[in-house]
Amino acid sequence: MNTVLSVENLSTYFKTDKGIAKAVENVSFSLNKGEMLGLIGESGCGKTTVAQSILRLIEYPGKVVSGRVLLNGRDLIKASEKELSSLRWKEISVIPQSAMNALNPIFTIGDQIMESILLHENVSKREALQRTKTLLELVGIDGERWRSYPHEFSGGMKQRVAIAMALACNPKLVISDESTTGLDVLTQAQVIALIKSLQKKMDLSVILISHDLPMVTAICDKIAIMYAGNIVEWASTGDLLKNARHPYSQALLNASPDLGNPEKEVVSIPGSVPNLVNFPNSCRFHTRCPHAFDKCRQEIPEFKEIKNGHYTACFLEEEGNHG
Amino acid sequence: MLGKFITGKLLQYFIVIFLMLTLNFLLPRLMPGNPLVFLAGEDVGFMSSAEKDAILDKYGLNDSILEQYGTYIKNIFTGDFGYSYQQKRPISELLMERLPWTMLLTGLGLVLSTVIGVMFGAISAWRRGTNTDANLLTVFMFLSAMPSFWVGMILVSIFSAQLGWLPVFGAESAWSNYTGMDRFFDIGKHLILPLATLILISVTSTFMIMRYSMLNVLGEDYIMMAKAKGVKEKVIKYKHAMRNALLPVATVFMLSLGFTLGGATVIETVFAYPGVGRLMFESVLSRDYPLIQATFLIITFSVVIANFLADLIYPLLDPKVGSRNG
Numbered sequence: 001m002n003t004v005l006s007v008e009n010l011s012t013y014f015k016t017d018k019g020i021a022k023a024v025e026n027v028s029f030s031l032n033k034g035e036m037l038g039l040i041g042e043s044g045c046g047k048t049t050v051a052q053s054i055l056r057l058i059e060y061p062g063k064v065v066s067g068r069v070l071l072n073g074r075d076l077i078k079a080s081e082k083e084l085s086s087l088r089w090k091e092i093s094v095i096p097q098s099a100m101n102a103l104n105p106i107f108t109i110g111d112q113i114m115e116s117i118l119l120h121e122n123v124s125k126r127e128a129l130q131r132t133k134t135l136l137e138l139v140g141i142d143g144e145r146w147r148s149y150p151h152e153f154s155g156g157m158k159q160r161v162a163i164a165m166a167l168a169c170n171p172k173l174v175i176s177d178e179s180t181t182g183l184d185v186l187t188q189a190q191v192i193a194l195i196k197s198l199q200k201k202m203d204l205s206v207i208l209i210s211h212d213l214p215m216v217t218a219i220c221d222k223i224a225i226m227y228a229g230n231i232v233e234w235a236s237t238g239d240l241l242k243n244a245r246h247p248y249s250q251a252l253l254n255a256s257p258d259l260g261n262p263e264k265e266v267v268s269i270p271g272s273v274p275n276l277v278n279f280p281n282s283c284r285f286h287t288r289c290p291h292a293f294d295k296c297r298q299e300i301p302e303f304k305e306i307k308n309g310h311y312t313a314c315f316l317e318e319e320g321n322h323g
Numbered sequence: 324m325l326g327k328f329i330t331g332k333l334l335q336y337f338i339v340i341f342l343m344l345t346l347n348f349l350l351p352r353l354m355p356g357n358p359l360v361f362l363a364g365e366d367v368g369f370m371s372s373a374e375k376d377a378i379l380d381k382y383g384l385n386d387s388i389l390e391q392y393g394t395y396i397k398n399i400f401t402g403d404f405g406y407s408y409q410q411k412r413p414i415s416e417l418l419m420e421r422l423p424w425t426m427l428l429t430g431l432g433l434v435l436s437t438v439i440g441v442m443f444g445a446i447s448a449w450r451r452g453t454n455t456d457a458n459l460l461t462v463f464m465f466l467s468a469m470p471s472f473w474v475g476m477i478l479v480s481i482f483s484a485q486l487g488w489l490p491v492f493g494a495e496s497a498w499s500n501y502t503g504m505d506r507f508f509d510i511g512k513h514l515i516l517p518l519a520t521l522i523l524i525s526v527t528s529t530f531m532i533m534r535y536s537m538l539n540v541l542g543e544d545y546i547m548m549a550k551a552k553g554v555k556e557k558v559i560k561y562k563h564a565m566r567n568a569l570l571p572v573a574t575v576f577m578l579s580l581g582f583t584l585g586g587a588t589v590i591e592t593v594f595a596y597p598g599v600g601r602l603m604f605e606s607v608l609s610r611d612y613p614l615i616q617a618t619f620l621i622i623t624f625s626v627v628i629a630n631f632l633a634d635l636i637y638p639l640l641d642p643k644v645g646s647r648n649g
Binding site (some may be wrong): 055057060084085086087088089090093094096097098101102103104105106115116119120149151165 | 553
């Protein structure tokens with residue numbers, strides 16, 4: 001397998017009036033060609049910050065303070081603005097959080113898709129337009145509608161346009177950042193199915209950011225679970241469902257309903273997400289963890305491989321007294 | 324579709340104009356004071372009632388209100404705005420004399436203050452939180468806090484009285500017989516101070532609107548998307564952000580455009596600039612009914628025309644507006 005993206009010890013901090021907010025701390029994971037990784041976590045846990053850090057879109061008061069983001073071996077964190085401009089969209093693209101706002105209201109959708117093609121490839125306007133139409137057809141929109149403005153589309157169609165736009169330059173990696181938020185359940189399912197089928201067809205690597213665990217387990221090859229700025233567990237979907245090791249992963253699985261098993265009791269996680277400003281050196285989940293002991297409150301657990309391809313950060317692993 | 328849209332709008336505007344004409348007719352007649360005093364001056368106390376009647380008859384002021392209204396409407400549509408009691412001249416002649424100066428002053432003032440406000444507003448937003456932003460904000464807030472007559476007087480005392488660079492009042496040198504380029508420069512010299520005053524006091528609103536609007540646009544997801552697409556920063560600023568941020572400015576510009584023909588009363592008075600604003604001020608002081616009505620009417624018409632232009636132009640700027648109305 002060849003690795004497309006490798007994120008190593010990525011930390012992104014935000015300066016606030018009250019101190020430094022460690023929004024993303026020591027995050028590591030990687031992604032192989034043609035693989036779909038689900039990045040799961042509650043709202044505000046840092047999923048989008050991870051995506052923006054990878055895309056180098058973090059702006060003041062935020063800053064990537066350490067770590068590497070290797071895209072086909074090239075470190076994006078160290079890349080110059082000029083290098084980035086040429087890498088963006090050609091190598092790595094994004095389907096944004098809400099397509100409603102991600103399309104510029106004063107340009108036609110055709111203009112916006114063509115813009116990315118013309119920016120990165122040496123093709124004629126005519127050819128770019130032809131490709132734009134093909135892309136629209138690919139996501140199930142009449143190609144002749146390239147002349148329409150964003151407000152002339154429904155939410156679901158705008159999301160499709162955003163997908164078409166993300167694929168405009170045949171990127172190797174696509175980050176879908178909660179791209180179904182704000183859509184009704186049926187449209188969500190259609191959009192997700194579309195992303196999945198395109199991923200298979202074009203052999204794309206996809207990072208699917210979501211808080212919808214059942215949906216992610218249904219379509220992703222691997223899953224990384226985030227909590228309060230850390231990835232607490234990263235494993236193949238099968239391993240995670242059968243043998244979740246981190247107490248937060250277990251709690252998250254218990255908190256999701258299971259359509260196949262209506263008897264299953266949905267258990268919420270007591271407590272709330274800690275404030276990330278000036279967070280002490282400890283396991284970030286210790287305040288809500290039923291198994292927490294002294295060490296969890298004093299040290300940061302290391303994120304390490306416990307089984308082939310199964311990573312977690314929990315002191316219970318080394319104590320050997322996993323509950 | 325566009326034709327139907329325009330016809331509908333035209334009908335609306337006709338109703339507005341008709342209402343304004345009526346109000347304009349009633350307004351001076353509802354105000355206290357007797358026009359006779361102004362027609363005949365101090366002598367009115369020594370006049371017999373027959374003499375008074377003769378004067379009122381001459382100006383049609385003895386007719387019933389309805390008859391006066393009929394005459395008024397008929398005259399308006401034949402381009403006859405009546406005769407100024409006070410200045411003893413036809414009003415259309417007075418207006419033709421004053422309008423070019425007002426258009427020069429307020430038109431140029433509006434365009435320049437919009438351009439300057441947009442430029443600095445955008446720069447301020449692009450450098451949000453920096454010293455540049457803070458300094459610009461301070462300067463523009465300071466400008467907006469100054470009353471126009473005060474700014475005018477300060478400028479006159481510095482540039483005319485102290486330095487002697489620029490003339491104190493008027494639109495051009497009296498009794499000079501400049502022609503061609505000489506006249507052009509003479510008018511330009513006279514224009515500088517009132518124009519500067521007008522820009523200084525009106526530029527802040529555009530600056531504030533532009534800054535706020537640009538900040539909003541910069542926070543939009545489509546700007547981040549443009550960046551993610553690899554669009555260069557300059558292109559993002561000018562192509563993606565600017566046009567969206569300009570929409571509220573365009574609205575305010577169109578609104579102000581309607582009032583430009585009304586002149587800038589205070590500034591025209593301070594600089595003794597022969598514009599419509601001063602004409603209006605004089606007409607109110609002397610209760611010169613026909614002149615008051617005519618100047619108000621000019622403003623009304625220009626507001627309506629500006630609104631109509633805005634209705635035509637706005638869909639070109641904002642695609643959302645076009646499709647909603649069409």
